[in-house]
Amino acid sequence: MDFSLTDEQTSFREQVLRFARGEIVPRVREHDLAAEFDRESWKRLGDFGILGLHLPVEYGGSGADVVTCVVAGEALGQAGVDGGLTLSYGAHTFLCADTIFSHGTEEQKRKYVPKLASGGWIGCMGLTEPGAGSDVAALKTRADRRGAGYVLNGSKMFITNGSIADVAVIFAKTNPEGEHAGISAFIVERGTPGFSAGRNLHKMGVRTSVTSELIFEDCVVPRENLLGEEGAGFRIAMRTVEWDRCTLIAPFVGQMDFLIERCCRYAKQRHQFGRPIASFQAIKHKIADLKIFVEAARTLVYRIAWCKDQGRPVNHLEAAIAKLFVGDWSLQPANDAMVLHGGYGYCHEYDVERVFRDSRLAPIGGGTSDIQKMIISKIMEGE
Amino acid sequence: MNFSWTDHETGVRERIAAVVKPLSDELIRTFEQMPLPDLKRTVASIQESLAEAGGFVVGSDPESATQGIAESIHLGVLARASVSLFLTVRATAEFAGLVACFGDASMRAKILDPLAKGRTIGAVGLSELGEEAEIGPAHVTREGDSYRLTGRKCFVTNGPIADWVAVFAHLEGHDAICLVGPDQQGVSSSARSELMGLNGIAISDLAFDEVLVPRDHLLGPFDSTAARSWYQLSADLSIAVAACGLMERTVHAASEHARHHRRGGKEIFARQEVRFKLAEMLTLSQTADLLTSRAAWARAAQSPDARALIRCAKVFAVENAEKVAGMALQITAGAGYRKGSFCERAYRDAKGLALAGTAVEVSRMAIADEILERY
Numbered sequence: 001m002d003f004s005l006t007d008e009q010t011s012f013r014e015q016v017l018r019f020a021r022g023e024i025v026p027r028v029r030e031h032d033l034a035a036e037f038d039r040e041s042w043k044r045l046g047d048f049g050i051l052g053l054h055l056p057v058e059y060g061g062s063g064a065d066v067v068t069c070v071v072a073g074e075a076l077g078q079a080g081v082d083g084g085l086t087l088s089y090g091a092h093t094f095l096c097a098d099t100i101f102s103h104g105t106e107e108q109k110r111k112y113v114p115k116l117a118s119g120g121w122i123g124c125m126g127l128t129e130p131g132a133g134s135d136v137a138a139l140k141t142r143a144d145r146r147g148a149g150y151v152l153n154g155s156k157m158f159i160t161n162g163s164i165a166d167v168a169v170i171f172a173k174t175n176p177e178g179e180h181a182g183i184s185a186f187i188v189e190r191g192t193p194g195f196s197a198g199r200n201l202h203k204m205g206v207r208t209s210v211t212s213e214l215i216f217e218d219c220v221v222p223r224e225n226l227l228g229e230e231g232a233g234f235r236i237a238m239r240t241v242e243w244d245r246c247t248l249i250a251p252f253v254g255q256m257d258f259l260i261e262r263c264c265r266y267a268k269q270r271h272q273f274g275r276p277i278a279s280f281q282a283i284k285h286k287i288a289d290l291k292i293f294v295e296a297a298r299t300l301v302y303r304i305a306w307c308k309d310q311g312r313p314v315n316h317l318e319a320a321i322a323k324l325f326v327g328d329w330s331l332q333p334a335n336d337a338m339v340l341h342g343g344y345g346y347c348h349e350y351d352v353e354r355v356f357r358d359s360r361l362a363p364i365g366g367g368t369s370d371i372q373k374m375i376i377s378k379i380m381e382g383e
Numbered sequence: 384m385n386f387s388w389t390d391h392e393t394g395v396r397e398r399i400a401a402v403v404k405p406l407s408d409e410l411i412r413t414f415e416q417m418p419l420p421d422l423k424r425t426v427a428s429i430q431e432s433l434a435e436a437g438g439f440v441v442g443s444d445p446e447s448a449t450q451g452i453a454e455s456i457h458l459g460v461l462a463r464a465s466v467s468l469f470l471t472v473r474a475t476a477e478f479a480g481l482v483a484c485f486g487d488a489s490m491r492a493k494i495l496d497p498l499a500k501g502r503t504i505g506a507v508g509l510s511e512l513g514e515e516a517e518i519g520p521a522h523v524t525r526e527g528d529s530y531r532l533t534g535r536k537c538f539v540t541n542g543p544i545a546d547w548v549a550v551f552a553h554l555e556g557h558d559a560i561c562l563v564g565p566d567q568q569g570v571s572s573s574a575r576s577e578l579m580g581l582n583g584i585a586i587s588d589l590a591f592d593e594v595l596v597p598r599d600h601l602l603g604p605f606d607s608t609a610a611r612s613w614y615q616l617s618a619d620l621s622i623a624v625a626a627c628g629l630m631e632r633t634v635h636a637a638s639e640h641a642r643h644h645r646r647g648g649k650e651i652f653a654r655q656e657v658r659f660k661l662a663e664m665l666t667l668s669q670t671a672d673l674l675t676s677r678a679a680w681a682r683a684a685q686s687p688d689a690r691a692l693i694r695c696a697k698v699f700a701v702e703n704a705e706k707v708a709g710m711a712l713q714i715t716a717g718a719g720y721r722k723g724s725f726c727e728r729a730y731r732d733a734k735g736l737a738l739a740g741t742a743v744e745v746s747r748m749a750i751a752d753e754i755l756e757r758y
Contacts, residue, residue, distance in 0.1 A: 001392070002385040003677045004684065067384055264758035281744070284751035291750050292695045299673045306386050321666045376665055377658035380638055 003299070009068055013075045019048050020079035028082045028208070032354055035207040037164055041085055046119020050076075051093055055101055059109060060117035069094075070250040070305040074298070077254020078261075080351065083358030084208030086251035087365075091160035091209075092116065094243035096123025099169050100187060103228040103236050108187060112167055124165035126156035126214050127237055133158075134371045136171075136234060137179035141216060143172035143186060149223050150174070150186065152194070152216040162212025163197035166190050170216070171233045183233030187225040194219030205357030238314075244366040245319035246304040249326045252362045253297045255355050256330060259337040260290045262352055266341055277340075286336040293333045297326045317379045324372035327363030334359040395457050398436035402429070403464045408725065411465040414583040419575065422585055423504060423544040426471055430501030433461070433472065441479040441499040443491060448483035451476065452617045453683030455624055456676055462628025466732045467583025469628065470739075473621040474540040478505025480617055481549050481560060485602045485610050493599075494547065494562070506545035507614060508536030508589055521552035521591065523559055523601070530554070530596040532561045532569075535588060542587035543572050549602075550591060551611060558611055559603035561596045569594035580731030581739075615741055616690060619697040620682065622740045623675045626700035629736065630668035630707045633729045637661060637711035640718065657714055664707045671700040691753055694746045701737045708733040 005013070023044045031038040045051055054069050055061025064072075076086050097116035100123075101109055115121035132138040141154025152172055156162070168188045175182030188195055198213030228236055264287060267278035277283050300322040307315060334356045338345035345352045363369040388396065406429075414422060433439035438458055442448030455473060462469035479498040483491060497503045511520060512535065521534025532552055539548065548570075550561045563570055569592040576586045603610065638661055641652040651657045678696040681689035708730040712719045719726035737743065 001388060001676055001680050002684075003680050004384060004686075006384075260754060261758055264755050268755065268758070278755055281748065284755075285744070285747045287754055288698070288747035288750040291691070291754055292699050295677075295692060295695045296670050296674045296699055299677050300670060302384065303386050303673065306384050318669075321669055324662070324666050325670050370659070373659040373662035376662035377652075380661055380665060381642075381652055381658070 003302070005067070005071065009071050012068060013071050016048075016050070016072050016075035017079050019044075020076050020081050023048075024076075024085070025080040028080065028085070029348060029351065029354075031208045032082050032084065033207075033348060035202065037088065037210050038085065038208055042088070042119055042122070045085075045089060051089060051119040052097065052113075052117025053093070055097060055113060055117050059101060060114035066246060066305040066308040067302065069247045070301060073247050073250030074254035074257070074301075077251035078257040079254075080258050081251070082206070082208055082354060083251060083255065083361065084206040087206050087209040087248070087361070088122075088161050090243070090248035090251070091125060092123045092165075094247050095125035095240050096161075096165075096167065096169050098243065099125065099185070099236060099240060100227065102239065103185070103232070104187070105224075107224070108227070112187065116167070121166035122161055122164050124159050124161035124168045125240065126159050126162070126168050126170040128158050129155060130157045134367055136183065136237060139171060139173050139183060141170070141172040142176060143174050143184060143221070145174070146220070150221045150226070152186065152188070152219040152221055154216050155198070156214040156216075158201070159212050159214050160209055162210060162214050163200055164210050168195075168214065169227060170214070171237055172216075174230050174233075178231070180234035181231050183237070184230045185227040185233040185236045186221050187227055188216075188219065188221055192219055192221065205354070205360050207357075241319060241366070242304070242308055242314045245322050246301050246308060248366065249323065249362065250301055250305075252326055252330060252359060253294060253301055255359060256290055256294045256297070256333060259334065259352060259355055260287065260294065262350070263287050263290065263337050263340050266344070266350070270342075283340060286333075286340050289336060290333045293329055297322075297330070300325055316375055320372040320375040320379075323367065324363075324369050324376065327369045327372070330359050330362050392457065395437045395454075396460065399433065399438035399457055400460050402432045402436050402438065403461050406464050406468070411468060411583060412723075414465075414467065419543050419585060426468075426504055426541075426544065427502055429468065430472055430475060430504070432501070433458070434499065434501035439472065439476060439501050441476060441495060442483045443495060443499075445484040448480040449685070450683050451483075452480050452620065453679045455621055456679040459624050459628045459631075459672075462625045463632045464628075465583055466625045466629050466736065467581050469625050470540055470581070470621065471584055473618075473625075474507065474545075475501075475503070475505040477614060477617050477621065478507050478545075478547060478549050481507065481602065481610065481614055482562070484613055485560065485605070490562075490599060490602075498547075503546040504541055504544055506539050506541035506548045507618075508539045508542075508548055508550040509611070509614065510536060510538050512537050521550060523552045523554040523561060523596065525554075526595075528598050530561065530598070530601055532563065532591045532594040532596050535590045537588045538576070538586055539589050540584055540586055542589050543575050543585045548589060550589075551614075554601075554604040557604035557606065558608055559601060559605065560610060561591075561594070562600040562602070563591065563594055563596065567594055579734065580728065581735040582728075582731075612690075616682070616693050619740045619746070620675070620679060620693050622736055623671070623678065623693070623696040623700040626697075626704035626733070626736050627668070627672045627675050629729055629732060630664070630671060630700070630704050633704075633707050633711045633726065634661065634664045634668050636725045636729070637664065637714045637719075640715045644715075644718070651714070660710050660714060664710050667703040667707055671696070671703055675700055691750055694741070694750050697740065698743045698746050698750075701733070701739075702743060704733040705737050
């Protein structure tokens with residue numbers, strides 16, 4: 001085994017940290033409090049090359065491997081970039097752009113991927129519905145063949161980047177009788193008649209990320225916008241899970257590193273009973289627990305990224321373990337970091353309460369912790 | 384980055400597994416009551432088999448000794464069979480590591496060869512009773528070209544069966560290590576300690592009363608605490624590996640029980656509460672295993688993160704071994720609570736691991752101190 005990063009990856013981490021601290025982080029608090037998407041930060045991420053990091057150079061990307069993408073995600077979180085922006089980035093790059101790149105025709109790739117890689121266009125993916133989340137087979141959105149295309153009817157829920165997206169990858173049933181095999185994926189552009197965004201949802205955390213409902217009312221999509229083959233939608237959707245378990249959760253791990261730094265600095269300058277609170281055992285134990293969590297979580301996340309780089313088929317057990325651990329075990333250290341800051345931790349200006357709020361999404365988004373336990377135990381049962 | 388074992392590592396693991404396979408639970412349980420001479424012969428025999436398999440690596444110099452300690456991760460399969468036996472074997476390896484790292488060439492040549500073949504048993508005496516000890520900390524005084532060692536060490540793994548003991552003691556304000564044999568005049572061992580768990584280990588307190596230590600059996604004195612740190616990290620890594628082995632086996636035992644135990648017309652594995660517990664247990668077990676592997680790799684690679692990673696791995700592994708063992712008892716219920724069942728032993732052993740080596744509270748302080756220095 002070898003757990004080291006290459007010199008290039010280590011150097012890239014430093015570059016991302018510097019970039020994020022200088023260009024993004026100063027803008028975070030204002031946009032988090034206003035619960036608004038920061039287009040300027042988005043543009044800067046695009047200019048830096050993050051938004052198309054793993055995509056091939058010929059499609060406007062940088063051709064990086066998956067481990068490097070995890071390095072970038074972790075560094076964004078570690079720098080103090082909010083979970084909202086990193087979630088928007090994850091949904092855009094890995095759930096939308098990569099899905100089109102991996103399953104699209106050459107024409108589809110040429111048309112959409114470079115715009116997404118640069119950040120000029122924003123992408124989203126629509127799978128979840130008001131009545132169907134982890135139970136993908138229960139999708140109700142229909143795509144009925146009509147003439148040279150399909151007509152989409154239905155709605156999608158909790159869609160990251162939904163109302164600001166220029167293009168969406170949408171999953172719908174082309175065969176209502178078929179369960180997983182009846183699902184297909186489509187590329188739908190903003191402005192397509194019958195496609196509209198509903199309300200944006202007000203959330204506890206990841207507030208700079210837009211989360212919307214998407215509505216399809218007799219929305220006609222041409223046949224050339226079918227992504228992959230008809231009926232391949234479930235397989236396509238499941239491939240996004242691989243990204244979710246490494247690149248999308250990497251910023252959550254990085255955020256915990258950010259908390260370590262914040263806690264250390266605060267504990268050293270805050271005096272009580274005549275000495276810095278960093279000298280108290282209870283405070284040190286909280287800092288140590290953050291570190292223990294970060295190192296354990298980091299190892300799990302990199303394992304998924306490395307497997308993906310090796311081209312190995314996704315190991316659902318390892319992926320679910322990584323997701324469950326990062327989701328459930330991050331809550332206590334995030335809470336501890338806030339408590340360590342006392343009253344200040346409860347105030348916006350110290351940022352730790354934002355990380356606390358943002359980290360609450362980790363055991364929910366992309367399949368709740370209970371779903372991960374179901375996956376893990378099902379695999380155990382079959383062994 | 385590479386999360387796969389190399390061909391060499393896979394080979395070592397397979398050979399160790401072949402040595403461990405015949406060690407049934409029944410056989411391992413006999414170690415608890417075995418007369419000490421028989422236990423000593425048995426342990427030496429197992430050490431020899433492991434050495435032949437490449438699973439008991441004793442380095443001949445500091446670099447290879449550190450590498451050997453890091454490779455203890457492959458012995459996890461032995462910990463899966465018996466945490467006690469694993470810690471017994473590791474105590475010998477840690478003794479050897481101290482000699483290899485801090486002894487001179489002649490000392491290494493004299494002592495390490497039989498150890499490398501697994502034929503002799505080593506022990507390390509570090510812990511003491513504390514302030515209430517009547518004779519104070521173990522100390523060494525000069526006497527011509529030799530030294531005299533006086534003091535008492537407690538909780539010494541392999542204490543009653545060791546051929547060699549490395550005793551940490553103070554010499555003129557510095558750490559030093561005396562290598563003494565059990566038959567030397569002034570060396571005495573208490574009876575084998577009776578413990579709540581880890582019953583397969585022979586542990587005792589050792590007393591040293593003006594024991595003569597020739598110059599070539601003294602390591603140090605050291606200007607720093609490097610030897611002490613080296614040993615503590617090695618021992619903590621071993622304990623983390625032990626906890627991982629214990630967890631893996633415990634998850635398996637609870638899972639098997641849940642598969643076959645029926646209530647309400649179906650296996651209890653079908654109950655969501657049970658399967659969610661098992662999922663959580665496996666998550667903790669695999670996470671600990673991976674973190675411990677990374678810590679071992681960091682040590683072998685002499686990474687500056689090694690110290691912090693070993694401490695993190697140790698705290699995470701031992702605390703979650705307790706948690707996993709508790710959950711396993713809950714799942715196996717009456718069957719698990721019965722004396723002699725694997726789960727009740729695991730529960731008691733896990734508590735022992737949580738207390739062994741550097742206390743988790745002390746480890747947390749050290750982890751935090753290192754980070755606080757950075758910011």
